Amino acid sequence: MGLAGQRVxxxxxxxxxxxxxxxxxxxxxxxxxxxxxxxxxxxxxxxxPLPATEGNAGSVVEGRMxxxxxxxxxxxxxxxxxxxxxxxxxxxxxxxKMVSFHARDGKAPTLESRGSVFxxxxxxxxxxxxxPFTRDEIEKFLRQNDGRLTQPMTVLLFTDTGxxxxxKTSLDGNALAEAVHAVQPxxxxxxxxxxxxxxxxxxxxxxxxxxxIVSREVPVPGxxxxxxxxxxxxxLRAQDANFNSHSQEMxxxxxxxxxxxxxxxxxxxCSAGGGIEFRVADVLKPVKSAKDAxxxxxxxxxxxxxxxxxxxxxxxxxxxxxxxxxxxxxLGAYYTVTFNPPADEKAFSYHALKVTVDEPELKVNTTxxxxxxx
Numbered sequence: 001m002g003l004a005g006q007r008v009x010x011x012x013x014x015x016x017x018x019x020x021x022x023x024x025x026x027x028x029x030x031x032x033x034x035x036x037x038x039x040x041x042x043x044x045x046x047x048x049p050l051p052a053t054e055g056n057a058g059s060v061v062e063g064r065m066x067x068x069x070x071x072x073x074x075x076x077x078x079x080x081x082x083x084x085x086x087x088x089x090x091x092x093x094x095x096x097k098m099v100s101f102h103a104r105d106g107k108a109p110t111l112e113s114r115g116s117v118f119x120x121x122x123x124x125x126x127x128x129x130x131x132p133f134t135r136d137e138i139e140k141f142l143r144q145n146d147g148r149l150t151q152p153m154t155v156l157l158f159t160d161t162g163x164x165x166x167x168k169t170s171l172d173g174n175a176l177a178e179a180v181h182a183v184q185p186x187x188x189x190x191x192x193x194x195x196x197x198x199x200x201x202x203x204x205x206x207x208x209x210x211x212x213i214v215s216r217e218v219p220v221p222g223x224x225x226x227x228x229x230x231x232x233x234x235x236l237r238a239q240d241a242n243f244n245s246h247s248q249e250m251x252x253x254x255x256x257x258x259x260x261x262x263x264x265x266x267x268x269x270c271s272a273g274g275g276i277e278f279r280v281a282d283v284l285k286p287v288k289s290a291k292d293a294x295x296x297x298x299x300x301x302x303x304x305x306x307x308x309x310x311x312x313x314x315x316x317x318x319x320x321x322x323x324x325x326x327x328x329x330x331l332g333a334y335y336t337v338t339f340n341p342p343a344d345e346k347a348f349s350y351h352a353l354k355v356t357v358d359e360p361e362l363k364v365n366t367t368x369x370x371x372x373x374x
Contacts, residue, residue: 063099063338068223068266069355069366070308070334078332079362080105090354091341102336115223115331117153118213119324121166122230123185124158124202131185134229137320139177144325147174151225151331155180156213160189163209199234206233207298211258217265223334224267225309227327228300229320232274235283236295251293256348256371258298262307263367269304270327271311273320280311286369288350308365330365344372 069087071079084101121138123131138155148171155166155176167179190198210228217224262269283296284305296302301311309330312323341351348371355366 061099063340065341065370066266066336066338067263067353067355067366068268068308068334068336069364070330070332071357072363072365074361076326076329078329078334080333082335082357084337086357086359087335087337088356088358089337089339090356091339092351093354094342096339096341098337098339100336100338104334104336114151115225116169117151117328117331118224118226119153119155120158120163120209120213120226120228120230121155121180121183122158122206122228122232124160124188124190124206124230125233126230128185128188134320135180135183135185138180138229138324141321141324142173142177142180144173147172147177149173149176151328157183157185158206158209159186160205161186162205163212199236203233203236203295203298206300207254210300210303211261214258214261214265214267217267218261220265222266223331224265225270225327225331226267227270227272227324228274228304229272229324230274232271232300235280235299245290248290248293251295251297252287252290252348255287255293255297256350258303259306259369260371260373262303263370267307268330269300269307269309270330271301271304271309272323272327273313274301274304274311280305286350286352306368308367341370341372346372348372 067089071082073079080103082103084098087098087101089096089098119138121134126134142149142153152169152171153173153176154169157164157166166183167176170176190201213226280296280299280301283294283299283302286306287293287297304311310327312326337355344351350369350371352369353367355364357364
């Protein structure tokens with residue numbers, strides 16, 4: 001195994017430890033916000049016990065597995081007004097009975113209905129020349145509608161040294177825009193001249209950052225949208241030839257764990273500027289066994305598609321602010337269904353999920369699948 005292959009293996013083993021024990025840490029320098037930066041009543045995203053039920057506690061029976069479902073029309077607009085009888089739920093092509101059903105209009109003044117948004121400004125995998133343009137586009141997005149945000153937003157700056165919170169979680173887009181404007185992205189510590197070693201290191205810290213955010217959000221109630229702004233980390237196909245069966249087992253363990261945690265966190269992943277799906281088309285197929293697992297299956301674009309989210313291209317005259325709007329649109333009207341998945345004695349066997357509606361012209365997006373944890 002070459003040195004680059006060894007580095008990939010060890011970073012995957014490290015990621016497996018992170019996902020397994022939940023003790024994920026990162027550098028999170030969060031300087032105090034200037035006076036007046038946060039609007040009165042701004043929510044804060046703190047870990048809280050997951051409620052036993054939604055709606056009136058004790059009066060609604062919930063299934064063991066919960067799915068958030070978005071139904072859109074031909075123009076991509078979320079559809080409201082559907083009822084439980086309009087939906088069909090399948091686990092590995094076997095029809096399942098819904099235990100509970102909740103319709104959300106995305107407008108009610110509750111975190112449960114509106115959801116919350118994480119904007120990850122990735123400077124690790126982007127060039128320093130792109131930083132001012134990206135910063136301007138994030139500011140433009142935040143200042144829309146006179147800075148009145150419809151969902152609480154958290155902006156995180158991702159650098160070579162970890163994640164830093166920019167400002168505070170807020171509904172005040174103008175305050176967040178001012179905090180973003182003040183950011184000066186540091187010079188890259190990881191130099192592209194290092195070749196394959198640099199690709200591996202960027203991959204390692206990027207995967208760690210994603211796993212940290214997801215793990216911290218699992219116990220927090222409410223639906224979340226994570227928008228990764230940038231091209232995403234390297235899709236390490238070339239190093240796969242150096243992998244052995246043990247490293248494939250580690251890949252599979254990380255893929256299964258992170259896939260399940262994203263669903264448990266009720267997190268929708270959107271890749272803004274990460275390229276459309278053809279960039280990762282060869283690794284979008286669900287990984288069902290260790291022999292099929294590779295580092296390429298851990299690309300952010302793959303997790304976006306499998307979470308029910310989107311990957312948006314940075315080309316074709318599409319601007320980051322427009323892509324952010326397209327991503328946040330996913331937090332409009334949606335539906336929450338629960339069911340009891342069938343018993344499965346085989347650990348980490350993959351189950352494909354599918355939700356349909358009786359109107360063929362409507363598109364349904366939800367989590368692509370899960371790994372059994374008997």
